[in-house]
Amino acid sequence: TQMPHGHVPLPSFWKMVEDTLQQSGTQLHAFCQTFETVMPSPATQPLNPAEERKVLSLVSKHGPDKLYQVTSNISGSKDLDLTLQRGQIVALLQSVDTKGNTNRWLVDAGGPRGFVPAGKLQPY
Numbered sequence: 001t002q003m004p005h006g007h008v009p010l011p012s013f014w015k016m017v018e019d020t021l022q023q024s025g026t027q028l029h030a031f032c033q034t035f036e037t038v039m040p041s042p043a044t045q046p047l048n049p050a051e052e053r054k055v056l057s058l059v060s061k062h063g064p065d066k067l068y069q070v071t072s073n074i075s076g077s078k079d080l081d082l083t084l085q086r087g088q089i090v091a092l093l094q095s096v097d098t099k100g101n102t103n104r105w106l107v108d109a110g111g112p113r114g115f116v117p118a119g120k121l122q123p124y
Contacts, residue, residue: 014098017080018079018080018098051088051089054089054110054111055067055089055110057110058089058090058091058108058110059091061091061108062091062092062093062108066091066092066093067089067090067091067092067123067124068089068090068091068092068107068121068122068123068124069087069088069089069090069121069122069123069124070084070085070086070087070088070089070090070116070120070121071086071120071121071122072086072120073085073086074116074117074120076114076115076116078104078115080097080098080114080115081104081114081115081116082107082109082112082113082114082115082116084109084116088109089110089124090107090108090109090110090116090121091107091108091110092105092106092107092121093105093106093107093108093113094106095118097115102118103117103118103119104116104117104118105117105118105121107121
C-alpha cells in the first residue's frame with residue numbers, strides 16, 4: 001500500500017502539512033495559553049511513571065544520545081512549533097527546520113513532533 005502523499009514532491013508535502021497544522025495550531029495555541037495560566041509550572045521533579053515510559057520509548061526508538069531535556073517552558077509561536085514544559089524529555093530528529101534554520105530543531109516529544117528553539121534544549 002502506498003501513502004496518498006507518496007508521490008507528492010517533498011516541498012509541496014511540507015506545505016500541506018504546514019497549512020493543516022497552522023489551522024489547528026492557532027486553536028491549540030489559544031488553548032495552551034489558557035492552560036499555562038491555570039497550571040502553575042512545577043519545579044523540575046523526578047519523572048513521573050508516564051514520562052518515564054515515554055523516555056524509555058524515545059530511547060528505544062532514537063537512542064540515548066538523541067535525548068534532550070527542555071530547560072525552560074517553550075510556548076510554540078510559529079507553525080509546527082511544540083509547546084513544552086521545563087523538564088520534559090524529547091528526542092532530536094533533525095537539528096534544522098524545513099527552511100534550513102539551525103536554531104529550530106525538529107524533535108519527537110513522545111507522540112507529537114515539531115520544532116523547538118535549540119537554545120532551550122540540553123543533552124539529557
